Amino acid sequence: MREQLANALLSGDDIATRDLTATLLEQGESPVGILEDILLPTIRKAGDLWEEGELFIPELLQASAALKAGLEVIKPLLPASSESMRGTIIVGTIQGDIHDIGKTLVAGMLESAGHRVVDLGADVSPQSFVGAAQREAAQLICISALLTTTMLNQESVVTERNNAALQGRVGILVGGAPVTREWADRIGAEGYAPDAFRAVQEAARLLAIVQ
Amino acid sequence: MSSILLLDGAMGSMLLSAGLETGGMPDLWNITQPGIVQSVHQAYRDAGADIITTNTFGANPARLKANGLDPSITTKINQEAVRLAREAAGHSQVAGDIGPTGMLLEPVGPLRKEDALVSFRVQAEALAAGDVDLLLLETFFSLDEALLALQAVKEVCAIPVWVSLTFRKTRRGFFTIHGDKPLESLRVLLGHGVQKAGANCTLSSADMKILAKELCQQLGDRVFLQPNAGEPRVVDRTIIYPESPAEFAGNMLDMVASGAEAVGGCCGTTPDHIRELHDALQGRHT
Numbered sequence: 001m002r003e004q005l006a007n008a009l010l011s012g013d014d015i016a017t018r019d020l021t022a023t024l025l026e027q028g029e030s031p032v033g034i035l036e037d038i039l040l041p042t043i044r045k046a047g048d049l050w051e052e053g054e055l056f057i058p059e060l061l062q063a064s065a066a067l068k069a070g071l072e073v074i075k076p077l078l079p080a081s082s083e084s085m086r087g088t089i090i091v092g093t094i095q096g097d098i099h100d101i102g103k104t105l106v107a108g109m110l111e112s113a114g115h116r117v118v119d120l121g122a123d124v125s126p127q128s129f130v131g132a133a134q135r136e137a138a139q140l141i142c143i144s145a146l147l148t149t150t151m152l153n154q155e156s157v158v159t160e161r162n163n164a165a166l167q168g169r170v171g172i173l174v175g176g177a178p179v180t181r182e183w184a185d186r187i188g189a190e191g192y193a194p195d196a197f198r199a200v201q202e203a204a205r206l207l208a209i210v211q
Numbered sequence: 212m213s214s215i216l217l218l219d220g221a222m223g224s225m226l227l228s229a230g231l232e233t234g235g236m237p238d239l240w241n242i243t244q245p246g247i248v249q250s251v252h253q254a255y256r257d258a259g260a261d262i263i264t265t266n267t268f269g270a271n272p273a274r275l276k277a278n279g280l281d282p283s284i285t286t287k288i289n290q291e292a293v294r295l296a297r298e299a300a301g302h303s304q305v306a307g308d309i310g311p312t313g314m315l316l317e318p319v320g321p322l323r324k325e326d327a328l329v330s331f332r333v334q335a336e337a338l339a340a341g342d343v344d345l346l347l348l349e350t351f352f353s354l355d356e357a358l359l360a361l362q363a364v365k366e367v368c369a370i371p372v373w374v375s376l377t378f379r380k381t382r383r384g385f386f387t388i389h390g391d392k393p394l395e396s397l398r399v400l401l402g403h404g405v406q407k408a409g410a411n412c413t414l415s416s417a418d419m420k421i422l423a424k425e426l427c428q429q430l431g432d433r434v435f436l437q438p439n440a441g442e443p444r445v446v447d448r449t450i451i452y453p454e455s456p457a458e459f460a461g462n463m464l465d466m467v468a469s470g471a472e473a474v475g476g477c478c479g480t481t482p483d484h485i486r487e488l489h490d491a492l493q494g495r496h497t
Protein backbone atom coordinates (compact mmCIF):
# COMPACT_ATOMS: atom_id res chain seq x y z
CA MET A 1 0.00 0.00 0.00
CA ARG A 2 2.81 2.41 0.92
CA GLU A 3 4.55 1.50 -2.28
CA GLN A 4 1.34 2.00 -4.25
CA LEU A 5 1.05 5.50 -2.81
CA ALA A 6 4.64 6.29 -3.77
CA ASN A 7 4.00 5.04 -7.29
CA ALA A 8 0.78 7.03 -7.61
CA LEU A 9 2.61 10.17 -6.57
CA LEU A 10 5.52 9.61 -8.93
CA SER A 11 3.22 8.87 -11.84
CA GLY A 12 1.35 12.08 -11.10
CA ASP A 13 -2.00 10.39 -10.43
CA ASP A 14 -3.68 12.89 -8.13
CA ILE A 15 -6.86 10.90 -7.57
CA ALA A 16 -5.01 7.70 -6.62
CA THR A 17 -2.67 9.72 -4.40
CA ARG A 18 -5.60 11.25 -2.58
CA ASP A 19 -7.46 7.94 -2.20
CA LEU A 20 -4.43 5.91 -1.13
CA THR A 21 -3.51 8.55 1.44
CA ALA A 22 -7.03 8.34 2.85
CA THR A 23 -6.90 4.52 2.90
CA LEU A 24 -3.58 4.49 4.74
CA LEU A 25 -5.02 6.87 7.33
CA GLU A 26 -8.02 4.60 7.80
CA GLN A 27 -5.64 1.70 8.30
CA GLY A 28 -4.07 3.58 11.17
CA GLU A 29 -0.94 5.12 9.64
CA SER A 30 -0.05 8.41 11.27
CA PRO A 31 -0.37 11.60 9.19
CA VAL A 32 3.18 12.61 10.06
CA GLY A 33 4.42 9.17 9.07
CA ILE A 34 2.71 9.35 5.70
CA LEU A 35 4.16 12.77 5.09
CA GLU A 36 7.71 12.13 6.23
CA ASP A 37 8.17 8.49 5.28
CA ILE A 38 6.27 8.34 2.02
CA LEU A 39 5.23 11.62 0.42
CA LEU A 40 8.31 13.77 0.98
CA PRO A 41 10.95 11.10 0.15
CA THR A 42 9.03 10.18 -2.97
CA ILE A 43 8.78 13.73 -4.20
CA ARG A 44 12.53 14.16 -3.59
CA LYS A 45 13.05 11.16 -5.78
CA ALA A 46 11.17 12.97 -8.56
CA GLY A 47 14.00 15.52 -8.51
CA ASP A 48 16.59 12.79 -9.02
CA LEU A 49 14.56 11.25 -11.82
CA TRP A 50 14.51 14.62 -13.62
CA GLU A 51 18.29 14.79 -13.39
CA GLU A 52 18.56 11.27 -14.71
CA GLY A 53 16.22 11.78 -17.64
CA GLU A 54 13.35 9.60 -16.38
CA LEU A 55 10.81 12.33 -15.68
CA PHE A 56 10.21 15.50 -17.66
CA ILE A 57 8.32 18.79 -17.33
CA PRO A 58 4.80 17.43 -17.87
CA GLU A 59 5.39 14.62 -15.35
CA LEU A 60 6.99 16.95 -12.81
CA LEU A 61 4.03 19.31 -12.91
CA GLN A 62 1.65 16.36 -12.50
CA ALA A 63 3.64 14.98 -9.55
CA SER A 64 3.40 18.38 -7.93
CA ALA A 65 -0.38 18.37 -8.36
CA ALA A 66 -0.58 14.83 -6.96
CA LEU A 67 1.40 15.85 -3.88
CA LYS A 68 -1.08 18.62 -3.32
CA ALA A 69 -4.00 16.19 -3.54
CA GLY A 70 -2.37 13.89 -0.96
CA LEU A 71 -1.48 16.70 1.40
CA GLU A 72 -5.00 18.08 1.34
CA VAL A 73 -6.13 14.84 2.96
CA ILE A 74 -3.59 14.86 5.78
CA LYS A 75 -3.12 18.58 6.34
CA PRO A 76 -6.08 18.96 8.72
CA LEU A 77 -4.73 16.07 10.77
CA LEU A 78 -1.17 17.26 11.22
CA PRO A 79 -0.20 18.41 14.74
CA ALA A 80 -0.21 22.14 15.45
CA SER A 81 3.58 22.15 15.80
CA SER A 82 4.05 21.18 12.17
CA GLU A 83 1.34 23.68 11.26
CA SER A 84 3.48 26.48 12.67
CA MET A 85 6.26 25.38 10.33
CA ARG A 86 4.27 26.80 7.46
CA GLY A 87 4.91 30.31 6.34
CA THR A 88 4.30 32.95 3.77
CA ILE A 89 6.79 32.68 0.94
CA ILE A 90 7.57 35.10 -1.88
CA VAL A 91 8.63 33.39 -5.11
CA GLY A 92 9.90 34.90 -8.35
CA THR A 93 12.49 34.88 -11.12
CA ILE A 94 15.13 37.58 -10.84
CA GLN A 95 15.18 40.80 -12.84
CA GLY A 96 16.30 40.44 -16.45
CA ASP A 97 15.32 36.78 -16.58
CA ILE A 98 12.10 35.47 -18.08
CA HIS A 99 12.71 31.74 -17.52
CA ASP A 100 9.77 30.77 -15.33
CA ILE A 101 9.23 27.03 -15.73
CA GLY A 102 11.47 26.03 -12.81
CA LYS A 103 10.20 28.92 -10.69
CA THR A 104 6.58 27.88 -11.26
CA LEU A 105 7.47 24.34 -10.24
CA VAL A 106 9.06 25.65 -7.03
CA ALA A 107 6.01 27.81 -6.27
CA GLY A 108 3.69 24.86 -6.90
CA MET A 109 5.68 22.51 -4.68
CA LEU A 110 5.80 24.97 -1.80
CA GLU A 111 2.10 25.59 -2.13
CA SER A 112 1.46 21.85 -2.26
CA ALA A 113 3.49 21.56 0.94
CA GLY A 114 1.01 23.89 2.60
CA HIS A 115 2.70 27.30 2.57
CA ARG A 116 1.04 30.53 1.51
CA VAL A 117 2.89 31.36 -1.70
CA VAL A 118 2.94 34.74 -3.40
CA ASP A 119 4.24 34.23 -6.94
CA LEU A 120 5.58 37.50 -8.37
CA GLY A 121 6.24 35.97 -11.80
CA ALA A 122 9.43 36.55 -13.77
CA ASP A 123 11.74 39.55 -14.27
CA VAL A 124 11.25 40.74 -10.67
CA SER A 125 13.40 43.59 -9.31
CA PRO A 126 15.18 43.29 -5.93
CA GLN A 127 12.98 46.12 -4.64
CA SER A 128 9.82 44.23 -5.63
CA PHE A 129 11.01 41.06 -3.88
CA VAL A 130 11.70 42.88 -0.63
CA GLY A 131 8.65 45.14 -0.93
CA ALA A 132 6.42 42.11 -1.35
CA ALA A 133 8.03 40.40 1.64
CA GLN A 134 7.22 43.43 3.80
CA ARG A 135 3.71 43.86 2.45
CA GLU A 136 2.84 40.17 2.84
CA ALA A 137 4.72 39.72 6.14
CA ALA A 138 6.62 36.86 4.53
CA GLN A 139 9.35 34.84 6.24
CA LEU A 140 11.07 33.65 3.09
CA ILE A 141 12.02 34.91 -0.38
CA CYS A 142 12.74 32.31 -3.11
CA ILE A 143 14.69 33.59 -6.09
CA SER A 144 15.14 31.69 -9.34
CA ALA A 145 17.78 32.53 -11.97
CA LEU A 146 18.48 30.57 -15.16
CA LEU A 147 21.01 32.86 -16.75
CA THR A 148 24.56 33.10 -15.50
CA THR A 149 24.23 36.86 -16.02
CA THR A 150 21.01 37.34 -14.05
CA MET A 151 22.20 35.05 -11.28
CA LEU A 152 24.49 37.93 -10.29
CA ASN A 153 21.38 40.01 -9.50
CA GLN A 154 20.36 37.58 -6.76
CA GLU A 155 22.97 39.27 -4.61
CA SER A 156 21.10 42.59 -4.91
CA VAL A 157 18.06 41.03 -3.26
CA VAL A 158 20.23 40.02 -0.30
CA THR A 159 21.61 43.57 -0.11
CA GLU A 160 18.16 45.09 -0.43
CA ARG A 161 16.85 42.81 2.32
CA ASN A 162 19.73 43.70 4.64
CA ASN A 163 19.25 47.41 3.95
CA ALA A 164 15.62 47.03 4.97
CA ALA A 165 16.90 45.55 8.27
CA LEU A 166 15.11 42.26 7.59
CA GLN A 167 18.12 39.99 8.03
CA GLY A 168 17.24 37.25 10.50
CA ARG A 169 13.53 37.85 9.93
CA VAL A 170 13.23 37.11 6.22
CA GLY A 171 15.31 34.24 4.84
CA ILE A 172 16.52 33.99 1.25
CA LEU A 173 16.51 30.75 -0.73
CA VAL A 174 18.14 30.73 -4.16
CA GLY A 175 18.03 28.23 -7.02
CA GLY A 176 18.06 27.73 -10.78
CA ALA A 177 20.34 25.76 -13.09
CA PRO A 178 23.55 27.86 -12.81
CA VAL A 179 23.16 28.44 -9.05
CA THR A 180 25.27 26.45 -6.57
CA ARG A 181 25.59 26.15 -2.79
CA GLU A 182 28.90 28.04 -3.04
CA TRP A 183 27.21 30.91 -4.82
CA ALA A 184 24.48 31.04 -2.18
CA ASP A 185 27.11 31.16 0.57
CA ARG A 186 29.08 33.82 -1.23
CA ILE A 187 26.17 36.23 -1.58
CA GLY A 188 24.86 35.60 1.93
CA ALA A 189 21.69 33.73 0.97
CA GLU A 190 20.71 31.40 3.80
CA GLY A 191 19.41 28.61 1.59
CA TYR A 192 19.99 26.77 -1.67
CA ALA A 193 18.30 23.76 -3.25
CA PRO A 194 19.14 22.04 -6.53
CA ASP A 195 15.52 21.29 -7.42
CA ALA A 196 11.94 22.18 -6.58
CA PHE A 197 11.51 19.03 -4.52
CA ARG A 198 14.44 19.64 -2.23
CA ALA A 199 13.31 23.26 -2.01
CA VAL A 200 10.46 22.05 0.24
CA GLN A 201 12.89 20.63 2.78
CA GLU A 202 15.23 23.61 2.57
CA ALA A 203 12.30 26.04 3.01
CA ALA A 204 11.27 24.18 6.15
CA ARG A 205 14.82 24.45 7.51
CA LEU A 206 14.93 28.20 6.87
CA LEU A 207 11.48 28.83 8.32
CA ALA A 208 12.64 27.15 11.52
CA ILE A 209 15.58 29.55 11.70
CA VAL A 210 13.72 32.79 11.06
CA GLN A 211 10.73 32.11 13.27
CA MET B 212 35.61 24.23 -52.03
CA SER B 213 33.56 22.22 -49.59
CA SER B 214 29.90 21.42 -50.09
CA ILE B 215 29.24 21.88 -46.40
CA LEU B 216 26.85 24.72 -45.57
CA LEU B 217 28.19 27.01 -42.88
CA LEU B 218 25.61 28.75 -40.69
CA ASP B 219 26.50 31.79 -38.62
CA GLY B 220 26.93 31.95 -34.83
CA ALA B 221 25.29 33.69 -31.91
CA MET B 222 23.55 37.05 -32.14
CA GLY B 223 22.18 37.41 -28.58
CA SER B 224 25.48 37.02 -26.75
CA MET B 225 27.17 39.34 -29.32
CA LEU B 226 24.61 42.07 -28.59
CA LEU B 227 25.07 41.55 -24.86
CA SER B 228 28.78 42.27 -25.31
CA ALA B 229 27.81 45.33 -27.37
CA GLY B 230 25.85 46.76 -24.45
CA LEU B 231 22.42 45.15 -24.53
CA GLU B 232 21.31 45.06 -20.90
CA THR B 233 20.52 41.65 -19.40
CA GLY B 234 16.84 41.10 -19.93
CA GLY B 235 16.68 43.48 -22.88
CA MET B 236 15.06 42.08 -26.01
CA PRO B 237 17.75 41.62 -28.71
CA ASP B 238 14.97 41.76 -31.32
CA LEU B 239 14.22 45.40 -30.49
CA TRP B 240 17.71 46.36 -31.61
CA ASN B 241 16.67 45.78 -35.23
CA ILE B 242 14.85 49.08 -34.79
CA THR B 243 16.79 50.91 -32.06
CA GLN B 244 20.38 49.84 -32.93
CA PRO B 245 20.24 48.66 -36.55
CA GLY B 246 23.88 49.55 -37.16
CA ILE B 247 25.14 47.21 -34.47
CA VAL B 248 22.91 44.33 -35.58
CA GLN B 249 24.07 44.78 -39.14
CA SER B 250 27.72 44.87 -38.13
CA VAL B 251 27.31 41.48 -36.45
CA HIS B 252 25.74 40.08 -39.64
CA GLN B 253 28.64 41.52 -41.65
CA ALA B 254 31.20 40.01 -39.31
CA TYR B 255 29.64 36.58 -39.82
CA ARG B 256 29.53 37.04 -43.59
CA ASP B 257 33.18 38.12 -43.58
CA ALA B 258 33.98 35.06 -41.47
CA GLY B 259 32.62 32.94 -44.31
CA ALA B 260 29.08 32.03 -43.22
CA ASP B 261 26.92 30.79 -46.10
CA ILE B 262 23.76 31.48 -44.15
CA ILE B 263 23.05 34.67 -42.20
CA THR B 264 20.28 34.41 -39.62
CA THR B 265 17.91 37.29 -38.86
CA ASN B 266 17.86 38.70 -35.32
CA THR B 267 14.27 37.60 -34.69
CA PHE B 268 14.48 34.68 -32.22
CA GLY B 269 11.98 36.34 -29.87
CA ALA B 270 10.07 38.43 -32.40
CA ASN B 271 6.76 36.63 -32.17
CA PRO B 272 3.68 38.34 -30.69
CA ALA B 273 3.40 35.92 -27.75
CA ARG B 274 6.94 36.57 -26.53
CA LEU B 275 6.90 40.29 -27.20
CA LYS B 276 3.76 40.52 -25.11
CA ALA B 277 5.29 38.43 -22.32
CA ASN B 278 8.15 40.94 -22.30
CA GLY B 279 5.76 43.83 -21.80
CA LEU B 280 6.03 45.05 -25.39
CA ASP B 281 3.27 45.88 -27.83
CA PRO B 282 2.80 42.77 -30.01
CA SER B 283 1.68 44.93 -32.94
CA ILE B 284 5.36 45.79 -33.58
CA THR B 285 6.00 42.17 -34.65
CA THR B 286 5.73 42.85 -38.36
CA LYS B 287 7.95 45.91 -38.27
CA ILE B 288 10.69 44.19 -36.26
CA ASN B 289 10.75 41.20 -38.58
CA GLN B 290 10.76 43.23 -41.77
CA GLU B 291 13.56 45.46 -40.53
CA ALA B 292 15.50 42.39 -39.41
CA VAL B 293 15.28 40.81 -42.87
CA ARG B 294 16.38 44.02 -44.52
CA LEU B 295 19.43 44.31 -42.22
CA ALA B 296 20.44 40.71 -42.80
CA ARG B 297 19.89 40.87 -46.56
CA GLU B 298 21.95 44.04 -46.96
CA ALA B 299 24.81 42.50 -45.01
CA ALA B 300 24.60 39.02 -46.52
CA GLY B 301 26.11 39.72 -49.94
CA HIS B 302 26.07 36.41 -51.78
CA SER B 303 25.18 34.48 -48.64
CA GLN B 304 21.66 33.25 -48.00
CA VAL B 305 19.34 34.74 -45.41
CA ALA B 306 17.49 32.57 -42.90
CA GLY B 307 14.46 34.07 -41.16
CA ASP B 308 14.71 33.03 -37.52
CA ILE B 309 11.66 31.86 -35.57
CA GLY B 310 11.97 30.86 -31.90
CA PRO B 311 9.46 29.36 -29.47
CA THR B 312 6.75 31.39 -27.76
CA GLY B 313 8.42 30.68 -24.41
CA MET B 314 5.16 29.46 -22.92
CA LEU B 315 4.09 25.92 -22.13
CA LEU B 316 1.28 24.57 -24.28
CA GLU B 317 -2.01 23.26 -22.96
CA PRO B 318 -2.62 21.01 -21.08
CA VAL B 319 0.80 21.32 -19.41
CA GLY B 320 0.76 25.14 -19.43
CA PRO B 321 -1.48 28.08 -20.25
CA LEU B 322 -0.87 28.53 -24.00
CA ARG B 323 -3.74 27.52 -26.27
CA LYS B 324 -2.77 25.85 -29.54
CA GLU B 325 -4.85 28.33 -31.54
CA ASP B 326 -3.02 31.24 -29.93
CA ALA B 327 0.37 29.68 -30.62
CA LEU B 328 -0.59 29.13 -34.26
CA VAL B 329 -1.69 32.75 -34.65
CA SER B 330 1.53 33.98 -33.09
CA PHE B 331 3.74 31.90 -35.40
CA ARG B 332 1.68 32.84 -38.46
CA VAL B 333 2.08 36.56 -37.83
CA GLN B 334 5.85 36.24 -37.58
CA ALA B 335 6.21 33.86 -40.53
CA GLU B 336 4.14 36.15 -42.74
CA ALA B 337 6.32 39.13 -41.88
CA LEU B 338 9.54 37.22 -42.58
CA ALA B 339 8.23 35.65 -45.77
CA ALA B 340 7.20 39.07 -47.08
CA GLY B 341 10.86 40.02 -46.98
CA ASP B 342 13.61 38.44 -49.02
CA VAL B 343 14.47 35.26 -47.09
CA ASP B 344 15.85 32.04 -48.58
CA LEU B 345 14.73 29.78 -45.80
CA LEU B 346 13.01 29.86 -42.42
CA LEU B 347 14.99 28.60 -39.43
CA LEU B 348 12.81 27.39 -36.56
CA GLU B 349 15.30 26.97 -33.73
CA THR B 350 15.74 26.11 -30.06
CA PHE B 351 12.33 24.51 -29.64
CA PHE B 352 12.16 22.71 -26.29
CA SER B 353 9.08 20.65 -27.16
CA LEU B 354 8.44 18.75 -30.37
CA ASP B 355 4.74 19.63 -30.14
CA GLU B 356 5.43 23.34 -30.24
CA ALA B 357 7.89 22.92 -33.11
CA LEU B 358 5.23 21.05 -35.08
CA LEU B 359 2.72 23.83 -34.44
CA ALA B 360 5.21 26.42 -35.64
CA LEU B 361 5.88 24.32 -38.72
CA GLN B 362 2.17 24.02 -39.43
CA ALA B 363 1.72 27.79 -39.15
CA VAL B 364 4.69 28.45 -41.43
CA LYS B 365 3.40 26.09 -44.09
CA GLU B 366 0.02 27.78 -44.02
CA VAL B 367 1.48 31.12 -44.98
CA CYS B 368 4.39 30.36 -47.33
CA ALA B 369 6.26 27.73 -49.34
CA ILE B 370 9.78 28.73 -48.29
CA PRO B 371 12.08 25.82 -47.27
CA VAL B 372 12.06 25.24 -43.53
CA TRP B 373 14.77 23.99 -41.16
CA VAL B 374 13.85 23.06 -37.60
CA SER B 375 16.08 22.43 -34.60
CA LEU B 376 15.23 21.28 -31.10
CA THR B 377 17.35 21.80 -28.01
CA PHE B 378 18.36 18.74 -26.00
CA ARG B 379 19.72 18.29 -22.49
CA LYS B 380 22.22 15.60 -21.62
CA THR B 381 21.11 13.26 -18.85
CA ARG B 382 22.39 9.94 -17.58
CA ARG B 383 19.84 8.17 -19.76
CA GLY B 384 20.73 10.12 -22.89
CA PHE B 385 19.62 13.29 -24.65
CA PHE B 386 16.10 14.67 -24.27
CA THR B 387 14.21 17.96 -24.58
CA ILE B 388 12.90 19.19 -21.24
CA HIS B 389 9.55 17.73 -22.34
CA GLY B 390 11.13 14.30 -22.80
CA ASP B 391 11.28 14.21 -26.63
CA LYS B 392 14.09 11.98 -27.93
CA PRO B 393 16.43 13.34 -30.62
CA LEU B 394 16.34 10.70 -33.35
CA GLU B 395 12.60 10.09 -33.12
CA SER B 396 11.83 13.81 -33.05
CA LEU B 397 13.99 14.64 -36.06
CA ARG B 398 12.41 11.78 -37.99
CA VAL B 399 8.96 13.19 -37.26
CA LEU B 400 10.06 16.63 -38.43
CA LEU B 401 11.59 15.26 -41.64
CA GLY B 402 8.40 13.31 -42.16
CA HIS B 403 6.56 16.62 -42.09
CA GLY B 404 8.62 17.87 -44.99
CA VAL B 405 11.27 20.06 -43.41
CA GLN B 406 14.40 20.40 -45.51
CA LYS B 407 16.75 19.83 -42.59
CA ALA B 408 16.21 18.93 -38.96
CA GLY B 409 18.73 19.43 -36.21
CA ALA B 410 19.89 20.16 -32.71
CA ASN B 411 21.11 23.46 -31.28
CA CYS B 412 21.89 25.35 -28.08
CA THR B 413 22.12 23.91 -24.50
CA LEU B 414 24.95 21.49 -25.44
CA SER B 415 28.63 22.32 -25.79
CA SER B 416 30.24 21.28 -29.08
CA ALA B 417 31.97 18.50 -27.13
CA ASP B 418 28.62 17.01 -26.05
CA MET B 419 26.93 17.76 -29.38
CA LYS B 420 29.58 15.62 -31.06
CA ILE B 421 28.23 12.57 -29.22
CA LEU B 422 24.63 13.34 -30.18
CA ALA B 423 25.63 14.16 -33.76
CA LYS B 424 27.13 10.74 -34.29
CA GLU B 425 23.88 9.03 -33.47
CA LEU B 426 21.80 11.43 -35.55
CA CYS B 427 24.02 11.48 -38.63
CA GLN B 428 24.37 7.73 -38.74
CA GLN B 429 20.62 7.46 -39.28
CA LEU B 430 19.71 10.71 -41.01
CA GLY B 431 22.98 11.69 -42.70
CA ASP B 432 22.99 14.95 -44.60
CA ARG B 433 19.52 15.95 -43.42
CA VAL B 434 20.97 16.93 -40.05
CA PHE B 435 22.22 20.38 -39.01
CA LEU B 436 23.99 21.21 -35.77
CA GLN B 437 24.53 24.47 -33.87
CA PRO B 438 26.00 23.87 -30.40
CA ASN B 439 27.07 26.46 -27.83
CA ALA B 440 30.70 27.38 -27.21
CA GLY B 441 30.53 25.41 -23.97
CA GLU B 442 28.64 26.08 -20.77
CA PRO B 443 28.90 29.68 -19.57
CA ARG B 444 30.88 30.39 -16.39
CA VAL B 445 31.30 33.49 -14.31
CA VAL B 446 34.87 34.68 -14.04
CA ASP B 447 35.35 37.96 -12.17
CA ARG B 448 31.72 38.89 -12.70
CA THR B 449 31.88 38.48 -16.46
CA ILE B 450 30.44 35.61 -18.43
CA ILE B 451 32.82 33.37 -20.31
CA TYR B 452 31.88 30.68 -22.82
CA PRO B 453 34.87 28.37 -22.44
CA GLU B 454 35.30 26.75 -25.87
CA SER B 455 37.93 28.51 -27.94
CA PRO B 456 37.43 28.90 -31.70
CA ALA B 457 39.99 26.13 -32.32
CA GLU B 458 38.34 23.71 -29.90
CA PHE B 459 34.90 24.48 -31.31
CA ALA B 460 36.02 24.13 -34.93
CA GLY B 461 37.75 20.83 -34.14
CA ASN B 462 34.56 19.35 -32.70
CA MET B 463 32.44 20.67 -35.58
CA LEU B 464 34.81 19.09 -38.06
CA ASP B 465 34.27 15.75 -36.33
CA MET B 466 30.52 16.21 -36.80
CA VAL B 467 31.07 16.85 -40.48
CA ALA B 468 33.14 13.66 -40.59
CA SER B 469 30.10 11.92 -39.04
CA GLY B 470 28.03 13.11 -42.01
CA ALA B 471 26.55 16.49 -41.06
CA GLU B 472 26.39 18.84 -44.04
CA ALA B 473 25.24 22.01 -42.30
CA VAL B 474 26.94 23.35 -39.17
CA GLY B 475 27.16 26.59 -37.25
CA GLY B 476 27.07 27.95 -33.72
CA CYS B 477 24.68 29.01 -31.00
CA CYS B 478 25.19 30.84 -27.67
CA GLY B 479 28.70 32.08 -27.00
CA THR B 480 30.01 31.52 -30.52
CA THR B 481 31.49 34.54 -32.29
CA PRO B 482 32.67 35.45 -35.79
CA ASP B 483 36.06 34.09 -34.69
CA HIS B 484 34.54 30.66 -34.07
CA ILE B 485 32.83 30.72 -37.46
CA ARG B 486 35.99 31.89 -39.25
CA GLU B 487 38.03 29.15 -37.62
CA LEU B 488 35.42 26.61 -38.67
CA HIS B 489 35.31 28.04 -42.18
CA ASP B 490 39.08 27.75 -42.54
CA ALA B 491 39.05 24.25 -41.08
CA LEU B 492 36.38 23.20 -43.59
CA GLN B 493 38.43 24.61 -46.47
CA GLY B 494 41.52 22.86 -45.15
CA ARG B 495 39.81 19.47 -45.17
CA HIS B 496 40.60 19.01 -48.85
CA THR B 497 44.12 20.36 -48.99
Ligand code: B12
Pocket residue numbers: 047050096097098099100101102103105106142143144145146147148149173174175176177178192193194195196197199223224233234235237268269310311312313314315352377378379388412413414439443478
Ligand atom coordinates in the same frame (compact mmCIF):
# COMPACT_ATOMS: atom_id res chain seq x y z
C1 B12 C 1 12.92 26.92 -21.97
C2 B12 C 1 14.14 27.80 -22.16
C3 B12 C 1 13.93 29.11 -22.62
C4 B12 C 1 12.56 29.69 -22.89
C5 B12 C 1 11.98 30.16 -21.52
C6 B12 C 1 10.54 29.75 -21.35
C7 B12 C 1 10.05 30.00 -19.97
N1 B12 C 1 8.81 30.43 -19.91
O1 B12 C 1 10.72 29.81 -18.98
C8 B12 C 1 12.90 30.89 -23.84
C9 B12 C 1 12.87 30.39 -25.27
C10 B12 C 1 11.97 32.09 -23.73
C11 B12 C 1 14.34 31.15 -23.45
C12 B12 C 1 14.97 32.37 -23.66
C13 B12 C 1 16.32 32.58 -23.41
N2 B12 C 1 17.23 31.66 -22.97
CO1 B12 C 1 16.74 29.89 -22.37
N3 B12 C 1 16.51 28.06 -22.02
C14 B12 C 1 15.45 27.30 -21.90
C15 B12 C 1 15.87 25.84 -21.62
C16 B12 C 1 15.72 25.07 -22.93
C17 B12 C 1 15.09 25.12 -20.53
C18 B12 C 1 14.97 25.86 -19.20
C19 B12 C 1 13.93 25.18 -18.33
O2 B12 C 1 12.79 25.59 -18.25
N4 B12 C 1 14.30 24.05 -17.72
C20 B12 C 1 13.38 23.22 -16.95
C21 B12 C 1 13.27 23.70 -15.50
C22 B12 C 1 12.37 22.80 -14.68
O3 B12 C 1 14.56 23.62 -14.94
P1 B12 C 1 15.16 24.80 -14.03
O4 B12 C 1 14.57 26.08 -14.39
O5 B12 C 1 16.61 24.64 -13.96
O6 B12 C 1 14.54 24.47 -12.59
C23 B12 C 1 15.00 23.40 -11.79
C24 B12 C 1 16.08 23.79 -10.79
O7 B12 C 1 17.01 24.70 -11.31
C25 B12 C 1 15.33 24.27 -9.59
N5 B12 C 1 15.02 25.68 -9.47
C26 B12 C 1 14.68 26.58 -10.39
N6 B12 C 1 14.42 27.77 -9.85
C27 B12 C 1 14.58 27.65 -8.53
C28 B12 C 1 14.43 28.56 -7.49
C29 B12 C 1 14.66 28.16 -6.18
C30 B12 C 1 14.50 29.13 -5.09
C31 B12 C 1 15.05 26.82 -5.92
C32 B12 C 1 15.33 26.41 -4.55
C33 B12 C 1 15.20 25.90 -6.97
C34 B12 C 1 14.96 26.31 -8.26
O8 B12 C 1 14.10 23.55 -9.64
C35 B12 C 1 13.84 23.01 -10.94
C36 B12 C 1 13.78 21.49 -10.93
O9 B12 C 1 13.00 20.97 -9.96
C37 B12 C 1 17.37 26.02 -21.18
C38 B12 C 1 18.31 24.91 -21.63
C39 B12 C 1 18.06 23.61 -20.97
N7 B12 C 1 17.77 22.61 -21.73
O10 B12 C 1 18.09 23.53 -19.75
C40 B12 C 1 17.76 27.35 -21.84
C41 B12 C 1 18.75 28.29 -21.13
C42 B12 C 1 18.40 28.38 -19.67
N8 B12 C 1 18.52 29.57 -21.81
C43 B12 C 1 19.60 30.24 -22.02
C44 B12 C 1 19.66 31.50 -22.70
C45 B12 C 1 21.05 32.06 -22.93
C46 B12 C 1 18.49 32.16 -23.11
C47 B12 C 1 18.42 33.50 -23.84
C48 B12 C 1 19.38 34.59 -23.38
C49 B12 C 1 18.59 33.20 -25.33
C50 B12 C 1 18.63 34.42 -26.23
N9 B12 C 1 19.77 34.60 -26.85
O11 B12 C 1 17.67 35.10 -26.39
C51 B12 C 1 16.96 33.91 -23.60
C52 B12 C 1 16.86 34.73 -22.32
C53 B12 C 1 15.64 35.53 -22.16
C54 B12 C 1 15.66 36.17 -20.80
N10 B12 C 1 15.99 37.45 -20.71
O12 B12 C 1 15.44 35.53 -19.80
C55 B12 C 1 20.82 29.51 -21.49
C56 B12 C 1 21.37 30.08 -20.21
C57 B12 C 1 22.88 30.02 -20.19
C58 B12 C 1 23.41 30.60 -18.95
N11 B12 C 1 23.79 29.78 -17.99
O13 B12 C 1 23.48 31.80 -18.84
C59 B12 C 1 20.29 28.04 -21.40
C60 B12 C 1 20.94 27.17 -20.32
C61 B12 C 1 20.53 27.46 -22.79
C62 B12 C 1 22.00 27.44 -23.12
N12 B12 C 1 22.51 28.43 -23.77
O14 B12 C 1 22.70 26.53 -22.81
N13 B12 C 1 14.91 30.04 -22.89
Ligand SMILES: [Zn+2]
Pocket residue numbers: 411412413439477478
Ligand atom coordinates in the same frame (compact mmCIF):
# COMPACT_ATOMS: atom_id res chain seq x y z
ZN1 LIG D 1 21.81 29.09 -27.81
